[in-house]
Amino acid sequence: MTISILQIGADDWTASITSCLEWHHTTILDLPTFLARQRDPYVLEQDYVVLTDDVLESTLLSSQIEEWPALRVIYFANQISKDFQDILTERRGFRIEEHTPALVEKRIIDDLSSGQHGFSKSFTEDQFLPQVPKDIHFKREGRFSTKFEGDFGETWQQLGTIIAGKDDFQNNSANEVWLAYDHTEEAAAALLFVFYQLGEIVQQQMIYGEDLHQLKVVVPPEMYDGYEILVFGKGKGLLDFQSIHQRRHRHGLGHLLPGGVWQKTNENEEILNYFNPGNRQKPLIVSFADTRLYVDGFEMREALNTLESPYLLFTDSRVQGGAFDIGTVEYEKSVVQIIKQKIKILGFSPEDVILMGSSMGSYPALYYAEDINPGAVVLAKPILNLGAFTAGSKISRSFDQGWRLDVRRYLTGRVHPDDNEKLNQKLWQHIENTNWTNIQVALFSVTNDEYDGQSLQQLLDFFVEHNTPLTHVTEEGTHMDKLDEMVDFLTTNLEKMKQTMRMEGE
Incomplete structure (x- = not known):
């Protein structure tokens, strides 16, 4: 995909750009004229703006950047006025060290394309070939937990091999490994x-010890036709392997997406989020991703960009498809803290927030309403009773192989029918004391939802009991049907809620 660039600076780099970048140039003084010649002078038509002057202090330029979308400016100047730097920081500009045409061009191509490259390798029987040492106990639990226990000795012993493919690494790029x-x-x-x-x-590269609890970069050789990942253990005790995540390395400019953020709890659980401050006008839309069984990534970015409002995306890469963005006390507190931090950055109040999600993402959108007290919640095809949902080993998606049971094991530590009611009640107990009379809810459902259809009436009864203002639309179909109608419902209701919230604030 061609990346369009607007260079703003005294020296024109156009003749030095050799790649597929679509390059445009203007000086600061000529910027108003350049914009006036566009179809819409108030729209940034290029993907990125590159500032190539060594000194940045122009009020004309900083004022224009302040009006443009966030996460679209690249700069490397060392002399920047405080007011200009404040705007670059608020607009989440990308600071780079490169400052020549060739190096800047390469940095844009390597690290600032919008495609998300992230996937996981699990320790299942089709991806992991165990090599169990003598006297070591080996056990698989579902499709996300593979355990080795015993005395591995004082030197590294191979425990198995992860089957990998050459396409795991994109051309001329490295991966972050977790x-x-x-x-x-x-x-x-x-x-x-x-x-x-x-x-x-x-080439060989080994990662061990505390480095395995951080993101480590693996750089492939220029020429290779295959690779594999060997798994080792040493010492004495238990090693419980779940998955190896690999994502395109953007050299400090983000995770999964340019500007994406990777955080780790003290319990070594990762939280991936992406924040765009938009036009800084309410509402803040917090969107939770649906199940992602084989690829890691954020969802709804393009749709939310069209609304221009600030938004915060979460994606859950735990287990092998996500664990409904809930878990330990620390994990849930971390999610809430991230949301509240963005509310504070924007100068908003909780009632200026919309929580949203579809399918798996609908659960946290409802769940965290208790902690945030938002102005609205937007849901589609909700999955709510996790006990009933995770009780079966199969799901209607033909490519799923036990994800539901693994979610149950991840959340409870076991797979046992005695946990059904506890899992079912987790959501309802958490949101029972929320003041739902002040939360506008929009709900999209399908008539034959085989995933968790039994909970829909319970949710409707809950809303009636709590005097919740509700907009509910139902379409004929199963859980995987009516995707276009669902997206249209989500975006339409977000737009309506946005307009209502802004009118109420005037």
């Missing part, structure tokens, strides 16, 4: 990335 695993204090794990060319090893 291993989701648990271990007892005296047991240690390691990953060895081995790259081959014509059957010969051409």
Whole structure:
């Protein structure tokens, strides 16, 4: 995909740009004239603005950047006036060290394309080949937990091999690697990335110890035709492997998306979020992603960009498709803190927030209403009773292989029918004392929702009991049907709520 660039600076770099970048140039003084020649002078038509002057202090330029969308400016100047820097920070501009045409061009191509490249390799029987040492106990629990327990010795012992493919790495790019695993204090794990060319090893990279609890970068060789990931253990105790996540490395400019944020709790659970301050006018839309069984990524970005309002995206990459953005006390507090931080940054109040989600994402949109007290909640095809939902081993999606049971195991530590009611009640108990009379709810459902259709009437009764202002639309179909109608419902109701909230604030 071609990336369009508007360069603003004294020197025109156009002749030095050699790639597929669509390059436009103007000076600061000529910027008003350049914009006047566009179809709409008030719209930034290019994907990014690159500021190439060494000194940035122009009020004309900073005022224009303040009006343009966030996450669209690239700069490298060292001399920047305070007011100009404040605007660049608020607009979430990308600061880079490169300052020549060739290097800036490469940085844009390598790190600022909008495509999300993220996936996981699980320790299942089709992706992990175990090599169990003598006297080591090996056990699989579902499709996300593979355990080795015993005395591994004082030197690294191979425990198995993850099957990998050459396409895991995009052309000329590295990956950030995150291993989701648990271990007892005296047991240690390691990953060895081995790259081959014509059957010969051409490069190896080992990650071990505390580095496995951070994002580590794996850089493939220029030429290779395959690679594999060897898994090792040493010490004594338990190693519980869940999944290996790999995402395109953007060299400090974001995770999954340019500007995306990766956070880790003290319990080694990752939280991925993406914040766009938009036009700084209410509401703040907080959107939770649906199930993502094989690829990591944020959802609804393009649709929310058209609304121009601030938005915050969450995606849950735990287990093998997500665990409904809930879990331990620390995990849930972290999610709430992230939302409240963005409310504070924008100078908003809780009633200026809309929580939204579809399918799996509908659960946290409802759940965190208790903690945020938002002005509105937008839901589609909700999955609410996690006990009933996770009780079966199969789901109607033909490509799922036990994800529901793994969610149950992840949230309760086991798979047992005695947990049904506890899981079912988690949501209802959490939101019971919320003042729903002040929360506008928009709900989209389908008549034959085989995922968690039994909870729909319970939700409707709950809203009646709590005097909730509700807009409810139902379409004929099953859970995977009427996707276009669902997206239209979400965007239409977000637009209506946006207009209402802004009128009430005038």
